[in-house]
Amino acid sequence: MADFHQSGSVATLHNLRTLDPAAMARELETIAVTRKIVLILPSLYSELEGEALPAILDELSKVRFISRIIIGLDRADAQQYRDAKAFFARLPQEHMVLWNDGPRLTAIDERLKALNLSPQEPGKGRNVWFCMGYALAQGDSAVIALHDCDILTYDAALLARLVYPVANPNFPYQLCKGFYPRIADGKLNGRVSRLLVSPMLLALKKVIGDHDYLDYLRGFRYPLAGEFAMRTGILPDMRIPSDWGLEIGVLSEAWRNLSPKAVCQAEISDRYDHKHQPVSEDDKTTGLSRMSIDICKALYRKLAADGTVFTPNLFRSLKATYYRTALDMIEIYAHDAAMNGLSVDRHREEATVELFASNIVEAGQIFLENPMETPFIPNWSRVYSADPDLMRDMAAAIREDNAEFG
Numbered sequence: 001m002a003d004f005h006q007s008g009s010v011a012t013l014h015n016l017r018t019l020d021p022a023a024m025a026r027e028l029e030t031i032a033v034t035r036k037i038v039l040i041l042p043s044l045y046s047e048l049e050g051e052a053l054p055a056i057l058d059e060l061s062k063v064r065f066i067s068r069i070i071i072g073l074d075r076a077d078a079q080q081y082r083d084a085k086a087f088f089a090r091l092p093q094e095h096m097v098l099w100n101d102g103p104r105l106t107a108i109d110e111r112l113k114a115l116n117l118s119p120q121e122p123g124k125g126r127n128v129w130f131c132m133g134y135a136l137a138q139g140d141s142a143v144i145a146l147h148d149c150d151i152l153t154y155d156a157a158l159l160a161r162l163v164y165p166v167a168n169p170n171f172p173y174q175l176c177k178g179f180y181p182r183i184a185d186g187k188l189n190g191r192v193s194r195l196l197v198s199p200m201l202l203a204l205k206k207v208i209g210d211h212d213y214l215d216y217l218r219g220f221r222y223p224l225a226g227e228f229a230m231r232t233g234i235l236p237d238m239r240i241p242s243d244w245g246l247e248i249g250v251l252s253e254a255w256r257n258l259s260p261k262a263v264c265q266a267e268i269s270d271r272y273d274h275k276h277q278p279v280s281e282d283d284k285t286t287g288l289s290r291m292s293i294d295i296c297k298a299l300y301r302k303l304a305a306d307g308t309v310f311t312p313n314l315f316r317s318l319k320a321t322y323y324r325t326a327l328d329m330i331e332i333y334a335h336d337a338a339m340n341g342l343s344v345d346r347h348r349e350e351a352t353v354e355l356f357a358s359n360i361v362e363a364g365q366i367f368l369e370n371p372m373e374t375p376f377i378p379n380w381s382r383v384y385s386a387d388p389d390l391m392r393d394m395a396a397a398i399r400e401d402n403a404e405f406g
C-alpha cells in the first residue's frame, strides 16, 4: 500500500518504507524523556493462553519508549489473576494488571452503580474505560496508546508508527488511528469492515444525504482498527461505548470534541492478522452478528444526536440501499483479490451481507424502541465531579491487588 493519497477528510500518514523502524524508535525514546508514553492492553484471560500475546510480549520487551503498561484483565478468577501477574512479569516496563472482576474493583463498580455511572455491559469498552481511569489517576502521561491482544502479526514498529504522530510535539495530532490491510492465509479478511461498515456509510449518505460526520468516518481506511493513540488531555472528556461500538465510538468522540486537524490515521503495518470470530448466523448475541448490531446502533445514535430523524421506513430504505451497495463491493473485492492472488468466498460473503442487512433493521428496531438506552459510559470528568475520591480509591485498589497477588 505504498501510495501517498490524501482523501481530504482525515490526514493520512503512510508507510512508504523509506525509514528504518529503529530510527523512529530512537526518536521516540528521546521524545519519551519528557513526554511519558503509556500503553493500555485490554485482555481476556483466555488470550494469555493464545499464541498472539506471548509474541506481543516478546516485542514489547524490546520497546524503550513506553514507560508504563496498563493491562486490563477480564474474565479471570483469583488464581488466573495470579497467573496473569506472573505472565506479564517479564515486561521490563513498569506495569499494572487490573483485575476487573476482583473484589476490590467490583466494590469500586458498586460505588459507580450507586451513582448511576457504572459501565452497563461487560466488554472491551468497559475494560478500556477502567484502564483509562487508572492512567488518568497517575497524572503523568502525555500519550496513551491502545491495541488489542490478539494480533498475530505484531511487531514493535507497529507500536512506534501508532504513537509517533501524537507523541511528536511538532505535530498537531491529538488522536491517531491505525490502518493496515487485513490479509492472511491467501484471503482478504476484515469482514465487518469491508462488508458492513464501508457499504453502510455509503448507503447512509444516499439515504439521509450529505453529512459531515459520515464524510469524516468514510475518510478512515480502517475505522474498526482496535489500535489508536491519543494525547492524554483528550481522555477525561471522552465518552466511549462499553460494547463493540468502541472503535467507532472513539472516532465519533474525536469528531465531536476535536478540530479536524487534530485527527490523523497512520499506516502501522503492511499486513495484519488476528483471531477471527465466527459470524454467528444463528445467535445475534455473539460473534460478528452481535458486532454488526452494536456498530449500527452506535452510528444511529450518533446521527440522531446530530439531528437525523430515524423512522421504520428509513431503516427499510437503508437496508435495501446497503444490500445493493454491499453486493457491488463484493464484486470489487473479488477483482482486487484476483489481481493479488488472493481468494474470497463469494457465497459466504453474500450470506454475511444478507445477515448484516437484517441486522441493520434489527438494530434500527432496538434504537426506535428505546432511543434513550445508551451503552455510552460516562466520561471520567463526570465521575470526578460526582465522586472526587473515586479515581484515587480505584488506583489504590489496583495497587493493593497487584501487591497482594504479586
Ligand SMILES: O=C(O)[C@H](O)COP(=O)(O)O
Binding pocket: 182, 189, 190, 191, 192, 193, 194, 224, 225, 275, 276, 277
Ligand atoms: O475488522 C473487522 O472487520 C472485524 O474485526 C472482523 O475481522 P476479520 O474478518 O479479520 O476476523
